[in-house]
Structure formats: structure tokens, C-alpha cells
Amino acid sequence: MTDMGKSEKHAAASLTTPVQFLPGVGPSRAPLLERLGLRTATDVLFCFPRDYQDLTQLRAIDGLEEDKLQTVVGTVEEFELRGSTPGRCVLGVLIRGQCGGYMRGLWFNQPFMQKQFFRGRRVMLSGKPRRNGLFWEMNHPTVTQLGDDEDEPGGRILPVYPLTEGLKQWQMRRIIESVLERHVDLLDEVFPPEYLEAHRLWPLRKALPEIHFPSDWSSMEAARRRFVYQELFILQLGLAVRRRRQQLHGQAPSMEVSAKIDARIQRRFPFELTAAQKTAIAEISADMARAVPMNRLLQGDVGSGKTIVAVYAMLAAVAHGYQAVLMAPTEVLARQHVRTLERLLAGSQVRIGALIGGLSASARRDVLERIADGRADLIVGTQAILQESVRFAKLGLVVIDEQHKFGVRQRAALKQAGTDPHYLVMTATPIPRTVTMTLFGDLDVSTLRDSPPGRKAVHTYLAEEDQREKWWDFVRRKLGEGRQCYVVVPLVEETEAVAAVSLDAAYEALVNGPLEAFRVGLIHGRMTSDEKDAVMADFRSGEIQVLVCTSVVEVGVDVPNATLMTIESAERFGLAQLHQLRGRISRGRFPGYCAVFAGTDSEEALARLKSFISTTDGFELAEADFSQRGPGELFGTRQHGLPPFRVADLLQDKGFLEEARRDALALVEADPGLSLPEHAKLRRQMLTRYGKVLELGDVG
Structure with a gap:
């Protein structure tokens, strides 16, 4: 081929080629690929398999062995669906092997499977066969449809890709194979050669074909290792750069906590701090003494005393003449924080400003004026504090809840006269270490594991339906003694699709x-702030003895006299959520x-609930919840703005995450701006993938 021909081929095979112009796609299939988020050749190259089919064990039907995982290729001779009642039907499909012999595939209670078959269709079935009279049979085998002209797939490991309606596996494989052949050599390696060698990573152009169409299982694992590491490393690089930038460029007030200030603050607490609280306070005090903005995560178990630690930090700021803000996720919790502060600071000169719903126009104007001229030292509210109308006299510390999406714009709203305040983030429940490193990797972490002395145990039971009346007998007796009870249900309205107990029912x-003999109240997320506040006030005062609620009480609500909780349809809550709900009771004596x-x-579901009743350790339950439900559902990775991982799995790739974090921190320590020529491609990929969500627009 001439040089002219080579350059034309190179131009035609651009990585930005729209999918419509890729071989095997065209205008009819392009919308299907776009539905999967695949718009260019590069997108297709990095559409990784979600699973694999092992066809190295492809057999002729006459050569099958009982109860070993094997695969056969054949043609559909006939199929029949017997029975049409849901839960009582069976689909039988007779396959004639391409080398002779017959086998029957059986699917019980899956009538929708018949759409995959018609006479004469070539299919591949994978499963464990057993002999039944004249025929071999497979129950619920995996089905792969083969095109009439598709090559014999025997002896290979086949990728299984995500699909959409109208797109077949064999078509997807053919498209990706074709794109690989034309485009893989155009890809740039992001890692320097010595880095690949030092970390035992396969080069990109070797790894990509092998993750799509592995030569063998060890090659697939090596290819996957390269992409898992790269994906986690690029994220950790972004977090490390953001962390480093805050350290280098942030300018915060230095607030050293002297022995005198410490003694004055601790006199306000009516109890001895736990060892964990003292450690966390020491870490926070050391951060606030520096002129670099503190960015710290404070996490702890339910009832471990996080609020007291936050109050200590806020009072340390006030002692230096600065204001401190406490941002709560809900109005209910904001009002509770106000009551806690008023109780702890009764008789002191510290002035509290509450910027919460329900204020009259004149009352709100008064609070805003006191914040602006410095007559409010501690300001409590929701994210409304970030509005333009709120001006601070001298802001030194912001305590926020992790549910808030808190980025550069929000920080800019709180920036004062060229200085940044210190930031302390609190979480409602413990977070698994891997999630902490992923979602909060740019923060330092303080952890509270101990419960304050005097906190009573909560006895938890997984009750059978026939024990319900016995439970209500117990509840009535305790209510008669003056205690109070929560009844938690997961949904506001019943739907046919979800057989959960509804709130109204x-x-x-x-x-x-x-x-019926007791005073029962009702609260849920659809009520207005004023309505919820009124109900909670009645519950706190004892006017309401039993509160029927959704998980609106999950975060932070504190009614010391409430010692009883009934959770209906408990399988519909996650373990961490159940633990947080349980933490609402036994907060008194x-x-x-x-x-x-x-x-x-x-x-x-029952096994999950048994794990919940077996322990009151929130850290243990957080890890169990994480392993059962995964990070996305557990912490709403998307709500934190992070794109979903393409290949990495935080459950099985914990070791890679630790390694990637160490390596990213070391690289940023050596090259804070990633400005060295050998790091240019890493910087570009980091900005492309995470620049917007991590707000790294000014890097490099």
C-alpha cells in the first residue's frame, strides 16, 4: 500500500468516527448503539463485556457428559410451551446438533423465552446436561443466537455484551471485532513504558483485544487487571489533585485551640467524652490550627457522638471570633440541632441564628442582618444558607452533611474576603472503607467507633407474623409505663407492583x-416542613405516643423517651438504613x-434481616450492606456525580483500589500539577473523565 493509501486508511479509521459509519452498523443500527451510550469508535472499543461464555468446552451432543458445564451448537427442530398459568408452564425446545444427535432445552415458568426460538434458527446452549431416556436435557441453559453465516464459535471464550431491544449478541460481537481490527492501533497509551513495567500492567494495545476476545482465562484476567487499575487510578488521581490543590492554594484562618479554650468548651458538655471523640477533636483541632482549609470527614456509628465533636469545632471557631455554620439535610434535623445547641449553650454568650423554614419575613430579615453584622455566632439551617441573600461577617467553619452536593460554586458562596472557611463533613452512618476512598478520597477521615457511656442497648427481633399480637401486647405495656413507639413503613401509597404495607393502611x-387506646400520629416526606415540625413537637412532648412514619425519621431525630420500634416490610430497607432507623430509639436511660x-x-431477604438482628455494630453492617447491594445503590454513586465504572467492581477489586490510591498520591506528591511531559496523557484522561465532576477545570 502506498503512503497515500495508508494515510487515507488512517483518516477513515478515526477514533471519533460516528457509529453510523462503522462496518456492520449503518443508519438502522446506529440508534441502537447510541441507546447504549455508544456514539463513536472509541465508545465501542471501551464497551467492555459484562460476562463471558466458555466455549472451550464445546461438545458434539453424542459426546456430552452428565453434570459438567458444556456447550452445544445446533438448529431448532421444534419447540412447545405447555401450560399458560403463571408459575406453571414449561418451554421445551428440541435441538439437532450440528454433528448429529438431539438435545432438549427446558425452561420452567419462563414463557418469554419462546421469543428466542423459531424452526431452523442456529443457537448455542450452555449448561449442565443430563440423560433422560432418548434425549439429553439441559434445564435453563444460557442461550446465544447465532447468525446463519456466523462462524463456528467452538474452542473460544465469547464475550457477552450489554444489549438493547433489536440488537443481537452476535451482531454486537461482529461490530466490536471489526472496530478493534481497524482502530486499536490508533489508541494512545496513557502510561509511560516504565510505569507499565513497574506495575506489571499490559500495554493498552495488547490488553484491549484480550479483554474483548480472550485467548484464555489468564489473558482475560491480565487484560482486566490493566483496565481495572487504570479506571481506579484515574479517579484517585483526580481526587489527589483536588486534595493537593486545596492544600496549596486554599487560605483559611488559623485557629489554634489553647488549653484555656479547650477547658471552656468542655465545661459545656454534661458528660465525659469518649476516647474516640477526644481523638477526633485532636485531629480537627490540628487541622484548624493551620492556615490551610480543613477538609475532613467525620464518620461514626449511630449514637457515637458525632454532633458533640462538631459542636466542639464550632465553638473553637467562635472562640477565635469567627462564625460557624451547621448545614442539616432536613428542616426537622436543623430544628433539632438548634434545640441541642440552645441546651448546651444555655447561659453562655454564644449567639445562635436559625435560618429555617416557617420564619416570617421580618424574622428572616432579622436573622440575615445578625449573620451579616456578626451578631450571630453559630448559624444553623439547610442548604438555603447558600443563597445569595445570606452574607457572613466572618465565616471560619462550615459543618455539612454528606447528602449535600458541595462543590466549587457552593464553596465560592461561602468564601469571605479572600479566605476559605474550614470544612467538616459528617455522615449519618458508617461508610465502608472502599466507598470512603472513592466518594470522599480527597478528605481526611476521623472515625468514632465507641458509644458514649450510659447508652442503653437495643434488643432486636425478627418477628414471625404469628408473633404480632404478642409484640403489640408488649408495646401496650411499655406505652402504659410512659414510653413511646415508632412504627416505620417503607411506602406512602400501596401499588399493585409492591406488596409493602402502606403508611395509611x-x-x-x-x-x-x-x-386504639393510645394517641397515634402520622408523618411522611410529602408533608410540608411546618406540618412535620408540628407532629414532631407533639411526639417529643409526649402528646403523641406512637408515631407512624416512613424513613423520614432515619436521620438524626432524637426523642429520648422513644424506646420501641416496629419496622414493617423490613426487607425493603437496606441494612445501613435499618441500622440508622434503629438508632432512633434507646437514646435516653x-x-x-x-x-x-x-x-x-x-x-x-430473611438472611439479610438475620444479619441485621445479629449485631448492633454499624461498621459491620455497612460492610455487609455494601457486599450485598453494591456501592451504587447503597450510596447513590450517581447522586455524588461520579460516572459509573466501566469495568472496576469495588466489591472484588478492593486490593486494586488501595494500590491505585497509594500510587496516585505518590505521583501527585512528585508532580502536583501533572505538568511533566510524561504525565500529559494521564492528565488529559483525568480531566476528560472527572474534570467536570471533580471541578478540576483549572488544572494544568
């Missing part, structure tokens, strides 16, 4: 049934009792 059943009722017989 639960409320009506209680007031007309086992608790009486022990707590929590009964969970399951709305399902599912073994998996």
Missing part, C-alpha cells in the same frame, strides 16, 4: 386495632426494643 390498622416484620419469604 398501617395507620388505620393501628388506630382501629391494637393501639431506658433500653430499646425493635421488632422487624418481613413482607416476604425470600431466603435471601
Whole structure:
């Protein structure tokens, strides 16, 4: 081929080629690929398999062995669906092997599977066969449809890709194989050669074909290792750069906590701090003494005393003449923080400003004026504090809840006269270490594991339906002794799709049934702030004895006299959420009792609930919840703005995450701006993938 021909081929095979112009796609299939988020040749190259089919064990039907995972290729001779009642039907498909012999595939209670078959269709079935009379049979084998002209796939490991309606596996494989052949050599390696060698990583152009069409399992693992490491490393690089930038360029007020200030603050606390609280306070005090903005995550178990640690930090700021802000995720919790501060600071000269809903126009104007001229030292509110109308006299510390998306724009709203305040982020429940490194990798971490002395235990029971009346007998007795009870249900309205107990149904059943002699209230997320506040005030005062609620009480609500909790359809809550709910009771001097009722017989769901009742350790439950539900659902990775991982899995790739974090921190320590020529491609990929979400626009 002439040089002219080579350059034309290179131009035609551009990595930005729209999918419509890729071989095997065209205008009819392009919308299907775009539905999967694939718009260019590069997108297709990095559309990794979600699974693999092992066809190295491809067999002729006459050569099958019982109960070993094997694969056969054949043609559909006939198929029949017997029975049409849901839960009582069976689909039988007779396959004639391409080398002779017959086998039957059986699918029980999956009538939708018949759409995959018609007479004469070539298919591949993978499963464990067994002999039944004249025929071999496979129950629920994996089905792969083969094109009429598709090559014999035997002896290979086949990729299984995500699909959309109208797109077949064999078509997807053919498209990706074609794009690989034409485009893989155009890709730039992001890692320097010596880096690949030092970390035992395969080069990009070797790894990419092998992750799509592995020669063998060890090659697939080596290729996957390269992309898992790269994906986690690029994220950790972005977090490390952001962390370093804050350290180098942030200018915060230095507030050293002297022995005198420490003694004055601690006199305000009516109890001895735990060892963990003292350690966290020492870490926070050391941060606030520096002229670099503190960026610290404070996490701890339910009832471990996070709020007191935050109050200490706020009072340290006030002692130096600065204002401190406490941002709560809900109005209910904001009001509770105000009550806590008023109780702790009664008789002191510290002035509290509450910027919360329900204020009259004149009252709100008064609070804003006191914040602006410095007559409010501690300001409590929700994210409304970030509005343009709020001006601070001298802001030194911001305490925020991790549910807030808090980035550069929000920080800019709180920036004062060229200085940044210190930031302390609190989480409601413990976070697994891998999630902490992923979502909060640019923060330092303080952890509270101990509970304050005197905190009573909560006894938790997984109750059977026939024990319900016995439980209500116990509840009535405790209510008669003056205690209070939560009844938690997962949904506001019943739907046909979800057989969970609805809020209204639960409320009506209680007031007309086992608790008709008691004062029962109702609260849920759809009520206005004023309505919720009124109900909570009545519950706190004891006017309401039983509160029927959704998980709106999950975060931070503190009613010391509430010692009883009933959780309906408990399988619909995550373990961390159940633990947070349970933390609402036994916050005073009486022990707590929590009964969970399951709305399902599912073994998996019941096993999860048994793990919940077996421990009160929130860190243990957070890890269990993480392993069962994964990070995305557990912490809403998307709500934190992070794009989903393409290949990495935080459950199985913890070791890679630790390694990637260490390496990223070391690289940024050596080259803070990633400005060296050998790091230019890494910087470009980091900015492309995470520059917007991590707000790294000014890097490099």
C-alpha cells in the first residue's frame, strides 16, 4: 500500500468516527448503539463485556457428559410451551446438533423465552446436561443466537455484551471485532513504558483485544487487571489533585485551640467524652490550627457522638471570633440541632441564628442582618444558607452533611474576603472503607467507633407474623409505663407492583386495632416542613405516643423517651438504613426494643434481616450492606456525580483500589500539577473523565 493509501486508511479509521459509519452498523443500527451510550469508535472499543461464555468446552451432543458445564451448537427442530398459568408452564425446545444427535432445552415458568426460538434458527446452549431416556436435557441453559453465516464459535471464550431491544449478541460481537481490527492501533497509551513495567500492567494495545476476545482465562484476567487499575487510578488521581490543590492554594484562618479554650468548651458538655471523640477533636483541632482549609470527614456509628465533636469545632471557631455554620439535610434535623445547641449553650454568650423554614419575613430579615453584622455566632439551617441573600461577617467553619452536593460554586458562596472557611463533613452512618476512598478520597477521615457511656442497648427481633399480637401486647405495656413507639413503613401509597404495607393502611390498622387506646400520629416526606415540625413537637412532648412514619425519621431525630420500634416490610430497607432507623430509639436511660416484620419469604431477604438482628455494630453492617447491594445503590454513586465504572467492581477489586490510591498520591506528591511531559496523557484522561465532576477545570 502506498503512503497515500495508508494515510487515507488512517483518516477513515478515526477514533471519533460516528457509529453510523462503522462496518456492520449503518443508519438502522446506529440508534441502537447510541441507546447504549455508544456514539463513536472509541465508545465501542471501551464497551467492555459484562460476562463471558466458555466455549472451550464445546461438545458434539453424542459426546456430552452428565453434570459438567458444556456447550452445544445446533438448529431448532421444534419447540412447545405447555401450560399458560403463571408459575406453571414449561418451554421445551428440541435441538439437532450440528454433528448429529438431539438435545432438549427446558425452561420452567419462563414463557418469554419462546421469543428466542423459531424452526431452523442456529443457537448455542450452555449448561449442565443430563440423560433422560432418548434425549439429553439441559434445564435453563444460557442461550446465544447465532447468525446463519456466523462462524463456528467452538474452542473460544465469547464475550457477552450489554444489549438493547433489536440488537443481537452476535451482531454486537461482529461490530466490536471489526472496530478493534481497524482502530486499536490508533489508541494512545496513557502510561509511560516504565510505569507499565513497574506495575506489571499490559500495554493498552495488547490488553484491549484480550479483554474483548480472550485467548484464555489468564489473558482475560491480565487484560482486566490493566483496565481495572487504570479506571481506579484515574479517579484517585483526580481526587489527589483536588486534595493537593486545596492544600496549596486554599487560605483559611488559623485557629489554634489553647488549653484555656479547650477547658471552656468542655465545661459545656454534661458528660465525659469518649476516647474516640477526644481523638477526633485532636485531629480537627490540628487541622484548624493551620492556615490551610480543613477538609475532613467525620464518620461514626449511630449514637457515637458525632454532633458533640462538631459542636466542639464550632465553638473553637467562635472562640477565635469567627462564625460557624451547621448545614442539616432536613428542616426537622436543623430544628433539632438548634434545640441541642440552645441546651448546651444555655447561659453562655454564644449567639445562635436559625435560618429555617416557617420564619416570617421580618424574622428572616432579622436573622440575615445578625449573620451579616456578626451578631450571630453559630448559624444553623439547610442548604438555603447558600443563597445569595445570606452574607457572613466572618465565616471560619462550615459543618455539612454528606447528602449535600458541595462543590466549587457552593464553596465560592461561602468564601469571605479572600479566605476559605474550614470544612467538616459528617455522615449519618458508617461508610465502608472502599466507598470512603472513592466518594470522599480527597478528605481526611476521623472515625468514632465507641458509644458514649450510659447508652442503653437495643434488643432486636425478627418477628414471625404469628408473633404480632404478642409484640403489640408488649408495646401496650411499655406505652402504659410512659414510653413511646415508632412504627416505620417503607411506602406512602400501596401499588399493585409492591406488596409493602402502606403508611395509611398501617395507620388505620393501628388506630382501629391494637393501639386504639393510645394517641397515634402520622408523618411522611410529602408533608410540608411546618406540618412535620408540628407532629414532631407533639411526639417529643409526649402528646403523641406512637408515631407512624416512613424513613423520614432515619436521620438524626432524637426523642429520648422513644424506646420501641416496629419496622414493617423490613426487607425493603437496606441494612445501613435499618441500622440508622434503629438508632432512633434507646437514646435516653431506658433500653430499646425493635421488632422487624418481613413482607416476604425470600431466603435471601430473611438472611439479610438475620444479619441485621445479629449485631448492633454499624461498621459491620455497612460492610455487609455494601457486599450485598453494591456501592451504587447503597450510596447513590450517581447522586455524588461520579460516572459509573466501566469495568472496576469495588466489591472484588478492593486490593486494586488501595494500590491505585497509594500510587496516585505518590505521583501527585512528585508532580502536583501533572505538568511533566510524561504525565500529559494521564492528565488529559483525568480531566476528560472527572474534570467536570471533580471541578478540576483549572488544572494544568
